[in-house]
Structure formats: structure tokens, C-alpha cells
Amino acid sequence: xSAELKKNGNGKCPVMHGGVTKAGESNTxxxxxxxxxxxxxxxxxxxxxxxxxxxxxxxxxxxxxxxxKKDLLKxxxxxxxxxxxxxxxxxxxxxxxTWHQVGTYREFDxxxxxxxxxxxxxxxxxxxxxxxxxxxxxxxxxxxxxxRLSWSDLMVLAGTMAYEHSxxxxxxxxxxxxxxxxxxxxxxxxxxxxxxxxxxYGDPNDRxxxxxxxxxxxxxxxxxxxxxxxGKPDPVRTAMDVRETFGRMGxxxxxxxxxxxxxxxxxxxxxxxxxxxxxxxPAGADIHEQGFGWNQKxxxxxxxxTSGLEGAWxxxxxxxDHQYLDLLLNYKWESKKSPAGxxxxxxxxxxxxxxxxxxxxxKKKARLMFTDAxxxxxxxxxxxxxxxxxxxxxxxxxDSFARAWFKLxxxxxGNKGNYIGPWAPKEDLLWQGNVPSPKKKYNVSKVKxxxxxxxxSVGDLITVAWDSARTxxxxxxxxxxxxxxxxxxxxxxxxANEPKKLSRTLKILENIANKTGATIADTIIxxxxxxxxxxxxxxGSKVKVPFSPGRGDSSQEQTELKSFKWLEPLHDGFxxxxxxxxxxxxxxxxxxxxxxxxxxxxxxxxLVGGMRVLGTNHESAKDKGVLTNKVGALTNDFFTNLLxxxxxxxxxxxxxxxxxxxxxxxxxxxxxxxxxxFGSNSILRSYAEVYAQDDxxxxxxxxxxxxxxxxMNADRQDPKKLN
Numbered sequence: 001x002s003a004e005l006k007k008n009g010n011g012k013c014p015v016m017h018g019g020v021t022k023a024g025e026s027n028t029x030x031x032x033x034x035x036x037x038x039x040x041x042x043x044x045x046x047x048x049x050x051x052x053x054x055x056x057x058x059x060x061x062x063x064x065x066x067x068x069k070k071d072l073l074k075x076x077x078x079x080x081x082x083x084x085x086x087x088x089x090x091x092x093x094x095x096x097x098t099w100h101q102v103g104t105y106r107e108f109d110x111x112x113x114x115x116x117x118x119x120x121x122x123x124x125x126x127x128x129x130x131x132x133x134x135x136x137x138x139x140x141x142x143x144x145x146x147x148r149l150s151w152s153d154l155m156v157l158a159g160t161m162a163y164e165h166s167x168x169x170x171x172x173x174x175x176x177x178x179x180x181x182x183x184x185x186x187x188x189x190x191x192x193x194x195x196x197x198x199x200x201y202g203d204p205n206d207r208x209x210x211x212x213x214x215x216x217x218x219x220x221x222x223x224x225x226x227x228x229x230x231g232k233p234d235p236v237r238t239a240m241d242v243r244e245t246f247g248r249m250g251x252x253x254x255x256x257x258x259x260x261x262x263x264x265x266x267x268x269x270x271x272x273x274x275x276x277x278x279x280x281x282p283a284g285a286d287i288h289e290q291g292f293g294w295n296q297k298x299x300x301x302x303x304x305x306t307s308g309l310e311g312a313w314x315x316x317x318x319x320x321d322h323q324y325l326d327l328l329l330n331y332k333w334e335s336k337k338s339p340a341g342x343x344x345x346x347x348x349x350x351x352x353x354x355x356x357x358x359x360x361x362x363k364k365k366a367r368l369m370f371t372d373a374x375x376x377x378x379x380x381x382x383x384x385x386x387x388x389x390x391x392x393x394x395x396x397x398x399d400s401f402a403r404a405w406f407k408l409x410x411x412x413x414g415n416k417g418n419y420i421g422p423w424a425p426k427e428d429l430l431w432q433g434n435v436p437s438p439k440k441k442y443n444v445s446k447v448k449x450x451x452x453x454x455x456x457s458v459g460d461l462i463t464v465a466w467d468s469a470r471t472x473x474x475x476x477x478x479x480x481x482x483x484x485x486x487x488x489x490x491x492x493x494x495x496a497n498e499p500k501k502l503s504r505t506l507k508i509l510e511n512i513a514n515k516t517g518a519t520i521a522d523t524i525i526x527x528x529x530x531x532x533x534x535x536x537x538x539x540g541s542k543v544k545v546p547f548s549p550g551r552g553d554s555s556q557e558q559t560e561l562k563s564f565k566w567l568e569p570l571h572d573g574f575x576x577x578x579x580x581x582x583x584x585x586x587x588x589x590x591x592x593x594x595x596x597x598x599x600x601x602x603x604x605x606x607l608v609g610g611m612r613v614l615g616t617n618h619e620s621a622k623d624k625g626v627l628t629n630k631v632g633a634l635t636n637d638f639f640t641n642l643l644x645x646x647x648x649x650x651x652x653x654x655x656x657x658x659x660x661x662x663x664x665x666x667x668x669x670x671x672x673x674x675x676x677x678f679g680s681n682s683i684l685r686s687y688a689e690v691y692a693q694d695d696x697x698x699x700x701x702x703x704x705x706x707x708x709x710x711x712m713n714a715d716r717q718d719p720k721k722l723n
Contacts, residue, residue: 036587038683040186041594041601048181051147057420059148060175065422068149071141072161083133087357089318090137091162092267097134098159098409099263100127103222105411107250107566108213109596110476112187114412115152119183124281125220126195129294129306130270132282134158136292152177156409163405166266167320168398171406174419186595192219198230207244215248217241226269226307227343228372233335238372239380250411250431250563255404257386260377262401264313265324268356269369271310271340273303302360308342311367312356313374323354325391328378333370345370407431414477414715430560435483435521435552442517444526444549450512451523451530456505458531458538458632459615463575464505465528465712466616467497468521470574471567472714474598479567480715483554484521490561496569496577498619521551525712532708535614538633541701546709548716569593573674574611576625577618578655586655587677598714603707605678605687609638610704612675625675627659636700639692641669642679649676 046052076094079085086092101114104122116122118135135155142154153175160173190200190211197219202209210217217224224241228234246256273296279285282293289295296305314323331347338344346369358364377383390397406425413419415434428434451461468486471479485491487506493499505527506520513523529545536543570579573590582589594604608625611617615631617624628637641647647659647668657676659669678688691700 036591036677036681038591038601038681040591041599041604043182043185044180050181054147056147056150056178057176060150060153060420063145063148063175063421068141068145068157069161069164071144072158073165075137075141076162076165080137083137086268086359087318087362089165090134091166091318093130093134093137094158094162095263095267096159097131098156098162100131100222101155101159102409102411103249104216105250105408105476106213106215106248107563108215108248109592110412110473110478111213112184113152113180113475114156114177115150115180116184116187117155118151120283121183121189121220124283124293125222126281127221127307129278129281130304132291132293150177150179152179160405160409163266163320166318168262168265169402171402172423172425173406174410174413174416174421174424176413176418176420186592188213190214190219195220196225196231207240210244210248215245217245224373226309226371226373231343233343233345233372233375235372235375235379239376239383242373242376242383243380250407251404253382254386254400255407257377257383257390258397258400258404259408260373261324261328261387261390261397262405264371264374265322266314266317266320268312268317269309269344269371270304270306271308271338271342271344272359273305273340275305275308275340277303278305302358304359305340308338308340309344309369309371310338310340310342311344311346311369313368313370315354315356315368317356322391322394322397325387325397327354327368328370328374328387329391333375338367338369343372345372345375403429412476418477428558430558431563433478433483433554433560433563434558435554436558438519438522438550438552440517442522442549444518444547447512447516447518447523447526448530450516451509451527452534454508454512456508456527456531457615458535460501460505461527461531462535462611462614463498463616464502464509465525465531466574466611467502468524469528469712469714470569470572470593470597472711473567473596474714475596477715479564481525481712482521482551482715483558484519484524484551485554485559485564486524487520488554488556488559490565490568494568495579496572496575496618501619518549519551519553521553522549525551528708528712531614532634532705535632535634536701536705538630539635539697539701541634541698543698543701543705545705548713550716572618574607575616575618576612576621576672576674581654586672586674587681590674590677597711599707601683602687603703603710605684606691606700606703607707608674608678609636609688609691609700610634610708612638621672623670624656625669625671627669627671627675634701634704636691636697638675639678639688639700642671642675643685643688643692649679 076089076091079088101117104112122128123132138154138158142149142151157173160170163170200211200218201207216222224238224245225231229237229241242256277297279295280293282291285293327347333345333347335343336346346367350368352365355365355368358366377387415432469481473479486497491497492502509523509527510520513520526547529547532545571577571589572593573586578586578589612625613628613631613633613635617626627641628635630637646662648662650658650660652658655672657671658667659671660667678684690696
């Protein structure tokens with residue numbers, strides 16, 4: 001969650017809670033708006049997965065990659081009567097499918113997973129019109145290769161192969177995207193209820209005021225309105241939307257321009273008819289349509305309606321060439337309406353031989369058109385400079401586009417250690433956040449003994465490991481402890497990491513790492529384990545904390561500042577930390593962080609209870625929620641005192657409460673909303689009651705260690721090899 005989600009209210013929590021009624025929410029949430037919805041922590045449960053024990057990352061390596069590529073290239077020209085290929089090729093359609101698969105990525109929270117495109121609501125967005133046809137065209141290939149080829153990989157690979165088919169050499173491709181089996185429940189798409197609704201900006205003249213964490217300019221659009229800002233042609237204003245949207249996807253101006261030019265160098269738009277002839281979207285169609293949507297009363301082919309714009313971007317939309325830049329920079333353009341009534345740009349006095357062939361009759365000529373975003377590449381001063389450089393240096397353009405396309409299609413895969421298959425590039429790319437492998441072996445026991453002998457407290461040891469690991473996001477596999485980037489900018493200076501305290505702790509741990517040959521990353525995790533084992537011993541238990549070595553240390557040069565800044569924890573309910581006065585409640589922020597970390601509601605409950613008694617609160621929270629007199633011992637005191645009926649809770653501020661003894665009226669403890677939610681929410685209370693029971697003291701410790709280990713290893717490439 002970004003800094004925009006603070007007291008000015010410009011932003012919403014990316015997770016769905018009781019205040020927003022959505023399909024699938026419980027009646028409880030609808031009746032009591034302040035009740036948080038825990039469903040987001042239970043999505044993608046094994047009960048929804050038809051292949052619960054299937055190891056996709058292992059099985060995909062057995063694919064016949066050559067045969068798959070051959071089949072996809074053949075598909076591009078295998079025109080089907082039920083959905084004819086444009087001038088004999090599906091290349092443009094498959095590129096668009098991939099674009100819209102990966103284009104909803106946003107750096108704020110790394111959401112969403114690309115596999116969600118085949119589920120509602122995304123499958124029925126107006127911006128995804130007729131992409132249901134692209135998925136059906138791919139079905140025979142998915143059917144043939146079965147479990148070894150996920151839909152998520154196939155739908156991204158299809159566009160890459162389309163470029164290869166058109167004559168463009170791509171940068172590469174990696175397999176490894178696992179399928180989900182239900183739509184993502186924790187994605188905030190906006191407060192609007194009507195598709196393409198406007199007023200998404202706090203200040204219409206400041207496009208950076210777009211509500212966080214959103215990236216698209218309109219509700220249910222993937223990028224920006226192709227007709228212009230609010231449907232009105234104005235390329236200079238549209239350029240602002242393009243820059244903001246692509247910037248929130250992690251793209252700079254060169255990458256954005258390359259994607260715009262390259263993305264429209266093949267393919268065409270469809271708007272040769274009356275939009276009223278389109279049937280309902282897939283989610284709204286009758287059962288006999290079998291998941292198909294937007295079926296037309298007058299057939300398909302030359303009369304297709306998709307975006308409403310009509311025409312090709314270039315003379316030969318099935319072939320890769322550099323004509324787009326020639327048309328963009330060397331012709332004058334005028335704004336016109338398509339047959340479907342959509343605003344588009346058409347070149348003035350275009351030579352007859354440069355007009356594309358007509359879809360209905362290849363012997364005839366058709367329209368050539370650009371969108372408002374295309375024209376922005378010529379009319380915005382910065383984009384024009386880049387476009388002119390592309391035009392003058394075609395090799396620079398092709399390299400820029402190849403790299404930008406690869407980044408666009410691999411942003412959610414994390415570093416290249418996650419890449420699978422023969423086409424994955426070997427080159428290190430800064431945005432990947434790669435971590436070098438450790439070169440030395442070391443004595444783990446010796447490192448632990450040296451850590452144990454320091455004057456660092458249990459809280460110090462656990463906090464440094466937690467702060468290092470908590471940045472991991474399951475959404476795009478970024479962040480985490482591997483690399484020890486907590487010692488580098490920007491992480492070392494984050495308020496959430498308590499820079500002064502962190503600096504002192506790291507100095508001691510770095511000295512131990514240097515003396516033993518251990519990596520700093522491993523030493524940090526070992527520090528947390530040492531602290532946890534001390535706390536377990538102090539609680540009278542002998543549970544051991546597992547550890548797996550092998551983390552590497554990244555350098556500052558391997559850390560892209562503008563990319564990693566989005567990982568900054570502006571709130572962390574596990575340490576009772578909230579940086580700003582947000583428009584959503586602390587318990588909802590806790591829910592969001594737990595969701596990003598891939599935790600269940602039970603795991604979240606256990607972790608909070610343990611972190612409080614271990615003394616890991618942020619300095620700004622002091623003793624808030626520390627419901628124990630034995631700080632530093634891993635006891636279940638948080639739960640027993642939270643649920644103890646001889647006390648009563650009294651509010652003392654917006655996010656502050658006192659635990660008062662009913663008889664003496666004396667204050668026993670203080671707490672925040674992120675603490676009290678485990679007693680007020682009926683589901684979370686049920687988990688808290690389990691851990692408060694006298695017979696579950698050991699279970700609490702065992703569960704905490706298991707969950708702790710899960711978080712410490714979340715960013716490891718091969719979790720099945722871990723202890």
C-alpha cells in the first residue's frame with residue numbers, strides 16, 4: 001500500500017473488507033459494515049484446486065518445448081470458421097490477449113496474478129471484448145499438453161509466439177506461472193460500479209492523483225481510454241494518462257514508448273459496425289452460450305466489434321516492420337469517427353498503396369488508424385524525442401521493445417532464479433532483483449553461538465530477521481530476506497525498520513558474517529532463529545527452529561531504487577506499526593499485509609500473538625498490545641489476557657485502548673485495533689481461544705515456529721528442499 005493511502009483519503013485498501021459489498025461476501029459483512037472479511041486469507045484453498053498435489057514447476061520442465069512452439073506458430077494461421085483470422089492470422093489477437101493478461105500489474109501491491117484473466121470479472125470487462133475467443137482458440141493446445149502447460153503460461157506465451165510469427169525476435173520467455181482456480185478476491189479495482197466511469201483522479205489536472213493502488217485510467221480498462229481522456233481526443237492529455245499508468249506498472253518513458261510502438265506494429269482494431277449488435281459479456285450471457293460473450297447478431301469476420309475503433313495500424317498488420325514510426329512522424333493526422341462511432345485518428349492524404357487490405361475483401365483497401373495514445377507518442381515532447389530516436393535507430397528500438405515486452409510479461413515472476421525452460425534469457429536485468437549465490441560454506445553452529453554471545457536482545461534479533469523477510473510479496477515474488485537488502489538503500493532508511501537501531505544490530509551481525517564466512521543474509525535469519533530459540537527456552541519449551549542456508553548478499557548496484565521503494569512497509573500490524581493516519585482501519589491494513597505475505601487467518605492470529613510477547617513492537621507503538629509481564633518469552637499470554645473477563649477494554653483514542661481491571665479500575669495493558677480485532681471478530685476469536693487454552697501452550701509454540709520458518713523462507717526458489 002502506498003503513501004497515497006493516508007489521511008487525505010486518496011486511496012482504498014486493496015483488500016476487500018466489510019465496508020465494500022462484493023459478490024461472494026458473507027451476509028455478516030453486509031449487515032455489519034465494520035466487520036472485516038477474512039475470505040481473502042483463505043482464497044486458493046486446496047479444496048478449489050483439482051490438482052492439489054501437482055508440482056507444476058517440476059512437471060513443466062518435461063514439456064516438449066519445440067513441439068509446443070511449432071503448434072503455436074501453426075495456430076497463428078489456422079483460421080477457424082467460427083472466428084475467422086484477420087487476413088489469415090491470429091497474431092494480433094494473441095498479442096492483445098497477452099497484453100491484457102499482464103497489463104493489470106501494478107507496482108503498489110504486485111497484483112494481480114495473470115491466471116485470473118479467465119475468470120469473472122476480468123473475462124467480462126469491456127476492455128477484454130472478444131478475448132474469450134482467443135482463449136478458445138488456445139484450448140486445443142492446452143488440451144494436448146495438459147497439466148504440464150498452465151493456462152497462465154500459455155496465455156502469456158501466445159503473444160510472444162505471435163511476435164515471433166510476425167518476424168520479430170523476442171528477448172526470451174520463461175515458464176513457471178502456476179494456475180489459480182478462482183478469481184483473486186483481494187484485488188481492489190476501484191470504487192466505481194459502472195464500466196469506464198470517470199472521475200478517478202483527485203485532481204483532474206494532476207494525473208498522479210489517480211487513486212492508489214490503481215493504475216488504469218478508468219474502471220475496467222486495462223491501460224487508458226484509446227479514444228482519449230474521458231473519450232475525447234486530446235493526445236497531449238492522454239500522454240499524461242499513459243505516463244502515469246505505465247509508470248505505475250514499473251515502466252519508464254523509453255519502455256512505455258517502445259511498448260506503445262511495438263505493441264501496435266502488428267494487429268488491427270475492430271469497429272466496423274453497430275455496437276448495439278453485440279450480445280452480453282461472458283458472465284452475462286445465457287447458459288447455452290457456454291461462456292462465450294459479445295456474440296453478434298450479424299456474425300463475425302469483417303463486421304467485428306471490439307474496441308469500436310476500426311482499422312489497422314500499418315499497411316501489413318500481419319508482418320513486423322518499422323512502418324508505424326514512419327506513419328507517426330511523417331504524416332499529418334486528423335480525428336475522425338469509426339463506423340462504430342469511436343474517436344480515432346487517420347492519416348491525411350495517405351497513399352493508396354499504404355492502405356491495409358480490407359477484412360471482407362482482400363482486393364479492396366481499408367482504413368489505417370491510430371489511437372489517441374498512439375498520437376501521444378508524437379505530440380508529447382518527451383515521447384516524440386524517443387520516437388524520433390527509435391525511427392533513426394531501428395536496432396535501438398527493437399532492442400528496447402524486446403526488453404520492455406519481456407519485462408511486461410515477466411514482472412510477476414520475481415528474479416531469474418524462478419525462470420524455467422530453454423528460452424529464458426541468462427542476462428541479469430536490474431528490475432529482476434537478482435541475488436548472487438553464496439560462494440563459501442560455513443559452520444552454522446559457530447555463527448549461532450557468536451550471535452547468542454552478543455548483547456542483542458531477543459527483540460533485537462527477531463526484529464532484524466522479521467524486517468528483512470516481511471517485504472516478500474506473493475503477488476510478484478519480490479522482496480524477502482534473500483539478498484540482505486535491508487542493509488542497503490532504500491530499506492536501511494525506512495522508518496518501519498527503525499534505522500538507528502537497525503544500524504547497530506547490522507554492524508554486529510556483519511562482523512560475525514565476516515569472521516565466519518557466512519552471508520549476511522543467512523546471518524540475519526540465524527539471528528532471528530537464535531532469538532526465537534531463546535524465547536522458546538524461556539517459555540519452558542524445547543522446540544527447535546529449522547534453518548536452511550544458501551541465501552546470497554546483493555549489492556547496492558543490483559538494487560533498483562525506484563522499484564524497491566514500493567516494498568516499503570507503511571504499515572505492519574505484526575509490529576503494531578502504522579506510519580500515517582489511513583482512511584482504512586489498522587485491522588484492515590493488517591489483513592492486507594497478511595494477504596501479501598500469503599498467510600491464512602489462523603497463521604496471522606498465531607504470528608501476532610507471538611510477536612507481541614517477544615517484544616518486537618515498533619518504537620512508535622512501545623508497549624501497545626504487549627499483553628504479558630514476561631516479554632521475551634514465547635508464551636500464549638497475549639491470548640489469555642486478551643480474552644480474560646476480569647478485565648474490560650476502554651477506548652482512549654482513535655487507535656488506542658486500555659485494559660482495565662474491573663475491580664481496581666487500574667490500567668493493566670494498552671492495545672491497538674490490530675490487537676483487539678482478535679477478540680472482537682468471531683472467527684479470529686475462535687483461533688485466539690485455541691491458543692489461549694491451557695492444553696495448547698506447546699501447540700502455540702510449534703505453530704509459531706512453523707509459520708516463522710515459512711516467512712523466513714518465502715523468497716527461496718526451491719522451498720521443497722528446505723527443512
